[in-house]
Amino acid sequence: MATKQHLLAHAEDLARRQGYDGFSFADLAAGAGIRKASVHHHFPTKAALSTELVELYAKRSMATLRNADGKASGARLAAVLALYRTALDGGRSQCLCVAFGAVIDRLPDVTRAAVAAYQADMLSWLEQVFSDAAQDGGISNPAAPAQEAAATFALLEGSQLMARAAADPSQFDLATAPLRARIQTGGTS
Amino acid sequence: MATKQHLLAHAEDLARRQGYDGFSFADLAAGAGIRKASVHHHFPTKAALSTELVELYAKRSMATLRNADGKASGARLAAVLALYRTALDGGRSQCLCVAFGAVIDRLPDVTRAAVAAYQADMLSWLEQVFSDAAQDGGISNPAAPAQEAAATFALLEGSQLMARAAADPSQFDLATAPLRARIQTGGTS
DNA sequence: GTCTATAGTTAGATAGAC
DNA sequence: GTCTATCTAACTATAGAC
Numbered sequence: 001m002a003t004k005q006h007l008l009a010h011a012e013d014l015a016r017r018q019g020y021d022g023f024s025f026a027d028l029a030a031g032a033g034i035r036k037a038s039v040h041h042h043f044p045t046k047a048a049l050s051t052e053l054v055e056l057y058a059k060r061s062m063a064t065l066r067n068a069d070g071k072a073s074g075a076r077l078a079a080v081l082a083l084y085r086t087a088l089d090g091g092r093s094q095c096l097c098v099a100f101g102a103v104i105d106r107l108p109d110v111t112r113a114a115v116a117a118y119q120a121d122m123l124s125w126l127e128q129v130f131s132d133a134a135q136d137g138g139i140s141n142p143a144a145p146a147q148e149a150a151a152t153f154a155l156l157e158g159s160q161l162m163a164r165a166a167a168d169p170s171q172f173d174l175a176t177a178p179l180r181a182r183i184q185t186g187g188t189s
Numbered sequence: 190m191a192t193k194q195h196l197l198a199h200a201e202d203l204a205r206r207q208g209y210d211g212f213s214f215a216d217l218a219a220g221a222g223i224r225k226a227s228v229h230h231h232f233p234t235k236a237a238l239s240t241e242l243v244e245l246y247a248k249r250s251m252a253t254l255r256n257a258d259g260k261a262s263g264a265r266l267a268a269v270l271a272l273y274r275t276a277l278d279g280g281r282s283q284c285l286c287v288a289f290g291a292v293i294d295r296l297p298d299v300t301r302a303a304v305a306a307y308q309a310d311m312l313s314w315l316e317q318v319f320s321d322a323a324q325d326g327g328i329s330n331p332a333a334p335a336q337e338a339a340a341t342f343a344l345l346e347g348s349q350l351m352a353r354a355a356a357d358p359s360q361f362d363l364a365t366a367p368l369r370a371r372i373q374t375g376g377t378s
Numbered sequence: 379g380t381c382t383a384t385a386g387t388t389a390g391a392t393a394g395a396c
Numbered sequence: 397g398t399c400t401a402t403c404t405a406a407c408t409a410t411a412g413a414c
Contacts, residue, residue, distance in 0.1 A: 003397080019292040021210035024389065037392080038398045046390065094291075101354040102283075102291030103208040112354075119354050141330070143367045150351065150364035151344065158347025162339065165290040165301075165308050175339035178332045192379080213407065227380050229409065 004042045006032050012053055016093045020050065020103050020111075047108035050100075054111060057096045058118035065125055074138030074183040076129045077152070081176055084156040091169040094160040101157070123149050140182045155179060193231045195221050201242055205282045209239065209292050209300075236297035239289075243300060246285045247307035254314055263327030263372040265318045266341070270365055273345040280358040283349040290346070312338045329371045344368060 010031040014023035025046070029036045043049035061083060068079035087095045100107060100115050107115065126149035133139035133148075142148065155176065163172040199220040203212035214235070218225045232238035250272060257268035276284045289296060289304050296304065315338035322328035322337075331337065344365065352361040 017294050019208060019210065019295065021208065022292055022295050025391085026388075034397085035399060036390085037400080040391065041397060044391090097354065098350065099291055101350045102288055103211060104354050104356075105206050106208065106211050115354050116356070119351065143370065147363055147366045150348075150360055151367050154347030154351050154364040155340065155344050156347065157350050158343030158345065159339075161287065161290045161346050161350070162308065162343045165286065165293050165304050167293075167305070171339055174336055175343040177336045178340050181332065214409085215406075223379090224381060225408090226382080226410080230379060233409090235408065 003032055003034065007039060007042055008053065008056065011049060012057065012096065013093070015050070015053055016087075016096050016099050019099045020106055045108075047110055050108065050111040051114050054096060054100065054114035054118060058114070058121065061118070062121055062125070072136050072138045073129050073133035074136075074185065077133075077139055077179075077183055080126065080129075080152070080156065081180060084160060085172060085176075088160050088163060088169055088172055091164055091167060094164055095157060098157050098160050102161075119153070122153055126152050138184050140184055152179065192221055192223065196228060196231055197242065197245065200238060201246065201285065202282070204239070204242055205276075205285050205288050208288045209295055234297075236299055239297065239300040240303050243285060243289065243303035243307060247303070247310060250307070251310055251314070261325050261327045262318050262322035263325075263374065266322075266328055266368075266372055269315065269318075269341070269345070270369060273349060274361060274365075277349050277352060277358055277361055280353055280356060283353055284346060287346050287349050291350075308342070311342055315341050327373050329373055341368065 007028050011023065011028055014027055025036045025039045029039050032039070043052070064083055065076070065079060068076045071079075084095060087093065097115050097118050100111065101119075104112055104115065127145045130139065130142060130145035130148035130152075133142050134145070139148075159172045159175040162175060163169050196217050200212065200217055203216055214225045214228045218228050221228070232241070253272055254265070254268060257265045260268075273284060276282065286304050286307050289300065290308075293301055293304065316334045319328065319331060319334040319337035319341075322331050323334070328337075332340075348361045348364040351364060352358050
């Protein structure tokens with residue numbers, strides 16, 4: 001079981017940095033100190049491995065966000081900003097669904113479905129945040145929640161992409177500054 | 190020369206949809222009706238081909254934007270929104286630098302530099318738009334131009350990513366709606 | 379400018395021994 | 397659960413004939 005966890009961790013790291021076509025069973029085998037054939041014992045196909053990767057990533061991400069449930073809308077928006085800032089890892093990495101989303105056409109059907117599900121969950125969670133913001137005033141200038149959720153999700157993914165291409169993680173902070181500025185620290189506006 | 194143009198066009202299409210590791214000399218050869226070795230006559234290496242691809246893409250994109258130079262800030266912002274909406278091609282494709290940016294670690298050095306240059310040009314152009322907006326009032330609620338430029342670029346790239354992962358191009362419009370709503374059609378506010 | 383032929387490497391996946 | 401061995405296919409790239 002420890003081997004499987006090690007394989008998953010290494011696979012996630014490689015997949016996030018190099019993309020779906022950028023990691024192989026050989027890479028994972030080398031990382032775990034076993035042979036390629038042994039990796040297939042834990043994950044029959046790359047499709048199965050990738051799907052499990054996305055599902056675990058989604059579960060972990062949503063669990064992190066749900067820790068903030070109950071807090072005011074501004075605090076929850078700050079939480080999702082922190083989640084993506086952390087995932088950037090100083091420019092070393094990015095969200096798994098940025099890496100996989102960019103090559104969505106290349107993914108096995110099951111993996112593509114897992115990416116879409118992750119995205120739908122995120123959007124739904126964000127929509128609730130902006131819906132609550134209209135009540136508690138925790139975020140200034142609120143537009144329609146569905147628009148705000150989509151715009152926020154796109155901004156977070158795009159900011160990671162931009163920061164990494166520029167090899168400058170501070171670009172993430174620059175791009176998200178206007179959104180962060182909308183968080184009302186004083187509670188009800 | 191016609192063959193080279195055909196190879197470039199096919200390569201761009203594949204690269205944007207499938208990513209750097211998702212297209213091959215074999216694909217290009219098949220598309221042009223020639224052999225793999227013949228493709229190497231036009232482009233010695235994949236690094237050279239990819240770099241030329243990015244440079245041509247950047248040149249074409251910037252030329253499109255410069256057509257709007259001289260117009261008011263709001264019209265120029267609308268132009269860049271249209272550029273990315275068009276590049277999405279109904280969900281069929283995406284900006285070349287979204288595809289390549291997501292696997293920036295995998296790119297040859299020269300190609301990575303070309304992607305970074307494209308991004309720097311775009312950010313510089315956007316910064317001027319928001320800088321002018323502070324004067325002509327063509328965009329409401331203007332924050333610092335460098336922040337606005339970064340946020341806009343990230344939003345455009347992220348919106349493409351999101352729309353394609355959701356297999357729903359209207360998600361691009363949803364995500365960009367709040368930004369579009371800031372364009373003041375009446376000229377000076 | 380295109381071809382055949384091929385080198386050298388890597389990929390995902392399987393069979394069957396231990 | 398890990399191994400050796402192997403398969404088939406794909407990859408980038410080159411040499412040299414036409």
